[in-house]
Amino acid sequence: MLREAVARGVNHIDTSDFYGPHVTNEIIREALHPYPDDLVIVTKIGAKRGADASWNPAFSTEDLTSAVHDNLRNLGVDALDVVNLRIMFDVHGPAEGSIAEPLAVLAELQRQGLVRRIGLSNVTARQIAEGRTIAPIVCVQNQYNLAHRADDGLIDALAAAGTAYVPFIPLGGFSPLQSSALTEIAEGLGATPMQVALAWLLRRSPNILLIPGTSSVGHLRENVAAAQLSLPDDAMARLDRIAGPPASA
Numbered sequence: 449m450l451r452e453a454v455a456r457g458v459n460h461i462d463t464s465d466f467y468g469p470h471v472t473n474e475i476i477r478e479a480l481h482p483y484p485d486d487l488v489i490v491t492k493i494g495a496k497r498g499a500d501a502s503w504n505p506a507f508s509t510e511d512l513t514s515a516v517h518d519n520l521r522n523l524g525v526d527a528l529d530v531v532n533l534r535i536m537f538d539v540h541g542p543a544e545g546s547i548a549e550p551l552a553v554l555a556e557l558q559r560q561g562l563v564r565r566i567g568l569s570n571v572t573a574r575q576i577a578e579g580r581t582i583a584p585i586v587c588v589q590n591q592y593n594l595a596h597r598a599d600d601g602l603i604d605a606l607a608a609a610g611t612a613y614v615p616f617i618p619l620g621g622f623s624p625l626q627s628s629a630l631t632e633i634a635e636g637l638g639a640t641p642m643q644v645a646l647a648w649l650l651r652r653s654p655n656i657l658l659i660p661g662t663s664s665v666g667h668l669r670e671n672v673a674a675a676q677l678s679l680p681d682d683a684m685a686r687l688d689r690i691a692g693p694p695a696s697a
């Protein structure tokens with residue numbers, strides 16, 4: 449499936465060595481190494497899996513350094529294209545707290561040439577501002593989709609700053625997005641609901657990059673084709689109403 453993705457023009461893959469752990473990176477390496485020149489592999493550090501499969505914060509200098517080395521070894525590269533620091537004050541969503549210490553460790557690994565670019569994941573606007581005082585931040589990866597729009601304002605601010613925004617769980621993850629509007633719009637366009645959900649994200653803002661997860665070649669093809677789907681204004685307006693009014697309204 450990874451080879452099919454690259455053959456279809458996908459040049460951005462999201463991973464982490466803590467997925468598995470190790471297995472996801474091992475599969476990427478086995479399928480794609482040596483990597484095409486234009487392929488950007490984005491990984492993330494900041495968590496460790498427990499023996500009970502729990503997700504635990506891992507922000508000591510030792511944890512962060514070994515996480516970078518695990519990614520280098522298992523992906524089979526000398527430097528990582530982009531490393532997201534995945535913040536864990538609250539595992540399930542952004543929560544305030546200083547990110548200065550762990551980000552300084554990652555910035556040092558960047559100075560050593562092990563990391564090309566730095567991003568942040570599961571963060572607030574304040575943490576991004578703090579992060580920018582420590583290292584250039586090229587991308588932000590937070591949860592966002594048609595039904596989960598807490599980051600609307602943040603996305604616009606990042607677009608104005610030229611920073612990429614990468615919504616995770618773009619299709620709803622384990623609870624796939626479902627809405628009658630989504631289904632009806634998809635039927636009207638001869639597309640699938642998931643294609644419409646992805647096309648909506650692409651039209652939502654020019655700084656959005658997509659990382660839909662799939663284990664199916666059929667879904668991969670469908671998802672790649674969503675980039676060609678153009679949503680009329682009335683469909684956009686209806687899709688915009690799925691999440692309800694903005695929190696401040």
Ligand SMILES: NC(=O)c1ccc[n+]([C@@H]2O[C@H](COP(=O)([O-])OP(=O)(O)OC[C@H]3O[C@@H](n4cnc5c(N)ncnc54)[C@H](OP(=O)(O)O)[C@@H]3O)[C@@H](O)[C@H]2O)c1
Binds near residue numbers: 534589615622
């Ligand atoms: N930074 C973070 O904290 C964080 C957290 C979670 C996820 N992520 C990242 O976000 C990315 C995507 O997240 P995700 O995979 O959890 O959620 P997702 O992309 O929202 O959803 C994936 C689910 O959608 C299904 N799917 C995909 N394409 C489909 C299609 N065309 N039609 C119907 N179903 C479809 C998949 O099933 P099939 O396998 O059957 O296609 C899978 O069950 C991953 O790269 C992951 O690394 C990051």
